[in-house]
Amino acid sequence: MTPSDMEVLAQIVGARSGLVLPPDQAYLAETRLAAVAHAEHLPGVDALLQALRAQPGEALLNAVTDALANNETVFLRDRSVFDLLRDAVLPALAGARPGGAVRVWSAACATGQEPYSLAMLAADLPGMKLDLCASDLSERCLQKAKAGLYTQFEVQRGLPIAQLLRWFEKTEDAWRVRPELRQTVRWRRFNLLHDMAPLRRFDLILCRNVLMYLTPEARRLVLHGLAGRLAPDGVLVLGASESVGDAPDMFEAAPGGRGLFTLPCKAGAKGPRTGT
Template sequence: MLPALAKTRLSGDIKVWCAACSTGQEPYSLAMLMDEARAQYPRLNLDILATDISERCLEKAQAGLYTQFEVQRGLPITMMVKHFEKVDEMWRISPKLRSSIRFKKMNLLDDLRMVGRQDVIYCRNVLIYFDLETKKRVLEQMATLLADDGCLFLGAAETVLGITDAFKPMPGMRGLYVKNAAAQSAPLRKIA
């Protein structure tokens, strides 16, 4: 999605919301990927908002301090060495990347309008815990926040099918959804 968004974001800012970010691996991974793509997209900036309901998870995320096991899960060694520093038996994400992410406590069951318009929303592996009506409400609120050409990422065990018509899956891209035409240009309407 980065090349497509890079063509249309004249300001250079791409707003990304990591909903239910847990202990921060997802937003930090995105910040690392953007850092790696900096030469190709020098004018782009990811404005990353990472939210979670758990204060304990947010404290860990803000500290950016992880065990060897947590850091090595799927992260190439070259990126680990580049973006982390060893602190005793732990690894801390670089101050540059820590400062590039805004962490905030948020409940997905609340009014989400305070998040504002977003270009990309990651809401992975949290909807599986909600009943059907709650999933529908959360997804439809997210649709009103998402830019018309933006995208929504869900976890592998999650879908919008049979829940809401606000999104449609991208063929061949499991977990990636875009807004349906009927949901485009949706105002940030009042949520009941």
């Protein structure tokens, strides 16, 4: 793949998802595009690139963007964050709400391990009612997440065996999340670069290991959007190596660190929140 091919690709995924496509990842991109070419019944990557340079349809652009995103995730990723949510964050949020109802958004949930991990965790918290939404840009990932079907390899990364026994049933060659847990998550395709104003407010937003792959402008846009969707006493969780550095006035680090952030001024006297 030539540098100019990479530029074409970078432009496509950049415009659609804010994703940075590092020029030194041409090999990885080529491998992933080969799979797209195959699925689209094109003879190879060259033919796919040609199609992308001509007048590509929406579906093809989606497929390419989807393929070039990193959707790698595991159950209970960064366990200490889930411990903190279980022991401190969720009980505090639930305690401050009628009926212990906490609205949660797992933004960019990839194949669904994060929202399912939250649902499992909440099932053991008394007096807690999670209203759990999960979104991703990738239709393919959402389909898998909704189906709740995971390979033997996937269920062995991050998931304690007791939780596997309790929340999954074995199928022929995979493990499926039990219906009672699947039903607790609402799935929705959403692009984080799009206007978030029509979305509701959330008490807890997880947007982990997303910003690190985005351009600075996209990071700023997403952080501004998320700040507008967070309840005044809500909590934003970023990935372990991510920060709010591109929108420093929007959030402040919550005590305890670990990628947790809150809005800077409680009770909303002034600040970043627009609209209501």
